Amino acid sequence: DIVMTQSPDSLAVSLGERATLNCKSSQSIPYNSNRKHCMSWYQQRPGQPPKLLIYWGSTRESGVPDRFSGSGHGTDFTLTISSLQAEDVAIYYCHQCSSRPFTFGPGTRVDIK
Amino acid sequence: EVQLLESGGDLVQPGGSLRISCAASGFKFSSFAMIWVRQAPGKGLEWVSGLFGNGGGIHYADSVKGRFTISRDNSKNTVDLQMSSLRAEDTAVYYCAKDRVSGDGEWLIDSWGQGTLVTVSS
Numbered sequence: 436d437i438v439m440t441q442s443p444d445s446l447a448v449s450l451g452e453r454a455t456l457n458c459k460s461s462q463s464i465p466y467n468s469n470r471k472h473c474m475s476w477y478q479q480r481p482g483q484p485p486k487l488l489i490y491w492g493s494t495r496e497s498g499v500p501d502r503f504s505g506s507g508h509g510t511d512f513t514l515t516i517s518s519l520q521a522e523d524v525a526i527y528y529c530h531q532c533s534s535r536p537f538t539f540g541p542g543t544r545v546d547i548k
Numbered sequence: 549e550v551q552l553l554e555s556g557g558d559l560v561q562p563g564g565s566l567r568i569s570c571a572a573s574g575f576k577f578s579s580f581a582m583i584w585v586r587q588a589p590g591k592g593l594e595w596v597s598g599l600f601g602n603g604g605g606i607h608y609a610d611s612v613k614g615r616f617t618i619s620r621d622n623s624k625n626t627v628d629l630q631m632s633s634l635r636a637e638d639t640a641v642y643y644c645a646k647d648r649v650s651g652d653g654e655w656l657i658d659s660w661g662q663g664t665l666v667t668v669s670s
Contacts, residue, residue: 467654473654473655473656475657477593477657484643484661484662484663485593485643485657485660486660487648487657487658487659490648490656490658496658528592530593530657532654532655532657535607536595536607536609536610537595537598538595539593539594539595540592541592542592
């Protein structure tokens with residue numbers, strides 16, 4: 436099984452500052468038929484279901500603000516929030532859908548400093 | 549607009565059974581893989597089960613294999629999860645979710661329902 440780990444567990448960032456969230460997989464996430472990593476990031480606000488932000492490691496979902504960006508390959512992936520807004524307070528999960536069983540990371544909680 | 553509405557969550561005793569359902573609208577249901585993901589109280593996300601639009605490609609997490617059964621009715625735009633031999637550790641909010649692309653899909657979730665709470669306790 437591919438185990439996903441995330442760091443840090445939580446972070447507090449001042450409004451307008453950058454937040455960097457990391458995700459590491461225990462094995463290299465295989466490419467799909469489109470030569471993309473099936474690796475995505477979800478935002479879960481309190482009391483809400485998750486929301487897709489980034490897929491294929493770096494493709495922003497339609498309607499997601501451009502302050503969110505994803506990068507990485509192989510086993511190491513990063514979600515960056517370039518300028519933190521109040522509405523970004525949430526837990527962020529990475530997820531691999533390349534290899535069964537499909538697995539999520541434990542999440543990183545983002546708060547305002 | 550994609551809408552996924554779960555129902556059927558309840559309090560059930562250990563060893564009991566429960567069927568939860570998801571009604572979908574706003575997209576061509578039969579073309580998309582559907583997925584169940586759960587979240588225990590205060591915990592992270594766990595992939596439970598999924599199946600293709602044609603009902604094939606069924607798979608389960610090891611934690612529920614042999615106890616849970618996923619099915620869909622493309623004439624009613626519904627996907628169900630039949631749960632049996634329930635345990636306390638199955639207590640969670642169960643989310644219905646949709647694959648991003650049609651066909652065999654990617655197992656990449658782009659839409660989630662609001663969830664239904666299943667509580668297993670005596």
